[in-house]
Amino acid sequence: MNSLLYLLLFLSFQAVAAELTISGKLNAPSDCSKKAMIWLSLDKENYNERLLLMHTEVPQSGSFKFYVKAGAYQVRASDEAGCEYLKKVQLSAESIDLEVQMVKK
Amino acid sequence: MKILLLISSLFLITEVSAAGLGPCQGNTIRVWTQSVGYACVPRFNPVQQDPFCAYPGPGVVNPFQGFPGPLYQTQIMPWWAYQGNLYYPNVRYPGVWSYPGIESQYYPGEGQVFAAKPNVYIDSVHQNKKFSFRFISEKKPQFLATTPTLDKNLGWSGKIIEKDKFEVEDIYYDYLFYDLRLPKEKMQFTNGVCATREGAIEWMLKDLKDMKYSALSQQDFDEHWRVKIPDYPYYCIYPQYNRELDPIIPIEINLEQTTFIRSLYVLIPHKKEPDGEEYQAVPLPTKDPSEFRPGAKIQRENMFREWGVAFLGN
Known part of the structure; x- marks a missing residue:
C-alpha cells in the first residue's frame, strides 16, 4: 500500500515537474515595428510539415510564454517592418527562456 | 506587335x-x-x-x-x-488541425476544449490605476500560452493606463492574452446558433457589440478570427458566458468598482448544413443563447471584458 502511495506521489511530482515552457522577451531596434508576432511551430524544413502550433502578438520589450510538450520547435518573430528572428529549440526536460532579438532584413 | x-x-x-x-x-x-x-x-x-x-x-x-x-x-x-x-501551411487554422478539431496530441495537458486567444480588455474611467488579475482555481489551469508571462501568483499585476491599456512590468499591452485547455463536460452545448461561416462571425461580433465590448476589441476579434476560423461552410456556436466560465476558470481582480464580462464561443464546424434529423457528435443547439448573455447595462468604473473562440480537440 505504501509503495502504491509513493508511486502515485512520484507520478504526480513528475506531472508537475514535467511542465515545459518556452518564454521570451522581445527586443527590437528602433526601425522595427512596435509590435511583433511570435510564432511557435514544429521544427521542420519541409513547409508542409512545419505546422504552426500557436502565435501571439507582443509589444516591444514585452514578454510571452508558450507551454509545450518535449520536442523540437522553431520560435520565429516577424513584424510589419520586415524585422525577423528565428531560433530552433529542442526541449526535453528543461524550459527555455529566449531573448528575441529582432533584426532588420 | x-x-x-x-x-x-x-x-x-x-x-x-x-x-x-x-x-x-x-x-x-x-x-x-x-x-x-x-x-x-x-x-x-x-x-x-x-x-x-x-x-x-x-x-x-x-x-x-x-x-x-x-x-x-x-x-x-x-x-x-x-x-x-x-x-506555415496551417496559418488559417487555430492550431494543428484535423476536421473537425484541433489535433490534441501536439499540445500539453488535458481538456478537450481548446480556448484559443481569450483576450482581456479594460475599459476604465481611470488614467492610472493599480490592478491585479489572478487565476485562482484550485487546480492550476492548463495554459498553452500567455502574453505577458504570468507572475508566480499566476496573475498579472500593474496599472491601468489611459483608460484602456494595461501596464505590466513597465510595458503597455492593449490586452492580456492566454490560451488554455478546458474540460468539455463543464461547458454547455444546449444554447447557441448555427450559421454559415460568415454568418457565425457576424453573429459573434454582434454579440460582443451587444455586450458593449470596445471598438478595439471588436476590431481585434474581426481581424483575428476572419483568418483563423477554418474555411468550412457552416458552424454551430455555443457561447460560454460568465455562468459557465467563472466556475471553470475563476478569476480574481483586485480592484474596486469592477465588473468582468466573459464570452467564449465554442465553434463546431459542419461540412454541410446541420440537420437535426441526423446524428451529431455534439447536439445541435436548441435554445436562444441571448438570455444567458451577461448584462451590460450597468457600467462600473472598471469594465474588464474578455472574448475568446474555442474548438474541440480530436
Whole structure:
C-alpha cells in the first residue's frame, strides 16, 4: 500500500515537474515595428510539415510564454517592418527562456 | 506587335529564372518578401482563379504562358496572415488541425476544449490605476500560452493606463492574452446558433457589440478570427458566458468598482448544413443563447471584458 502511495506521489511530482515552457522577451531596434508576432511551430524544413502550433502578438520589450510538450520547435518573430528572428529549440526536460532579438532584413 | 510581345516574354522569363523559381503549381500563389524573395505558397482562397494563368482556349496561343503569376491579394488580410502563410501551411487554422478539431496530441495537458486567444480588455474611467488579475482555481489551469508571462501568483499585476491599456512590468499591452485547455463536460452545448461561416462571425461580433465590448476589441476579434476560423461552410456556436466560465476558470481582480464580462464561443464546424434529423457528435443547439448573455447595462468604473473562440480537440 505504501509503495502504491509513493508511486502515485512520484507520478504526480513528475506531472508537475514535467511542465515545459518556452518564454521570451522581445527586443527590437528602433526601425522595427512596435509590435511583433511570435510564432511557435514544429521544427521542420519541409513547409508542409512545419505546422504552426500557436502565435501571439507582443509589444516591444514585452514578454510571452508558450507551454509545450518535449520536442523540437522553431520560435520565429516577424513584424510589419520586415524585422525577423528565428531560433530552433529542442526541449526535453528543461524550459527555455529566449531573448528575441529582432533584426532588420 | 508579335515581335514586341516575344521580346517582352523573353525579358520576363529571364527575370523569373533570375528569381530561381518556375511557375507556381495549382492552388498556390507567388509571393515576395524581403527576407525570402519569391516563393509559392498556398492560396488563401483556393477557388479564386489566377486570371493571367488561365488558358485562353484550344487553338489560341497564350502569350503569357510561363509568365510568373501576378502579385495580387484575393482579399484584404492582416500583415501577419501573409507572413504566417509564407512560413506555415496551417496559418488559417487555430492550431494543428484535423476536421473537425484541433489535433490534441501536439499540445500539453488535458481538456478537450481548446480556448484559443481569450483576450482581456479594460475599459476604465481611470488614467492610472493599480490592478491585479489572478487565476485562482484550485487546480492550476492548463495554459498553452500567455502574453505577458504570468507572475508566480499566476496573475498579472500593474496599472491601468489611459483608460484602456494595461501596464505590466513597465510595458503597455492593449490586452492580456492566454490560451488554455478546458474540460468539455463543464461547458454547455444546449444554447447557441448555427450559421454559415460568415454568418457565425457576424453573429459573434454582434454579440460582443451587444455586450458593449470596445471598438478595439471588436476590431481585434474581426481581424483575428476572419483568418483563423477554418474555411468550412457552416458552424454551430455555443457561447460560454460568465455562468459557465467563472466556475471553470475563476478569476480574481483586485480592484474596486469592477465588473468582468466573459464570452467564449465554442465553434463546431459542419461540412454541410446541420440537420437535426441526423446524428451529431455534439447536439445541435436548441435554445436562444441571448438570455444567458451577461448584462451590460450597468457600467462600473472598471469594465474588464474578455472574448475568446474555442474548438474541440480530436
